[in-house]
Amino acid sequence: MDKRINLEKECMRCQGAGKIDGKTCAACEGKGTVLTEEGKKILEYLRNSIRLSEH
Numbered sequence: 001m002d003k004r005i006n007l008e009k010e011c012m013r014c015q016g017a018g019k020i021d022g023k024t025c026a027a028c029e030g031k032g033t034v035l036t037e038e039g040k041k042i043l044e045y046l047r048n049s050i051r052l053s054e055h
């Protein structure tokens with residue numbers, strides 16, 4: 001199994017630093033990484049299943 005899904009990628013705005021000019025990067029909220037499209041889909045899916053199980 002060498003197929004790997006990347007859920008996160010380096011933030012383009014701060015280049016993975018998490019900060020721009022000493023301020024927290026708004027794009028990644030200081031994490032230095034942002035979710036990929038694939039990551040967003042999976043997160044959305046997980047959120048939905050959590051919501052369902054709460055009932």
Ligand SMILES: [Zn+2]
Nearest residue numbers: 011014025028
């Ligand atoms: Zn950033």
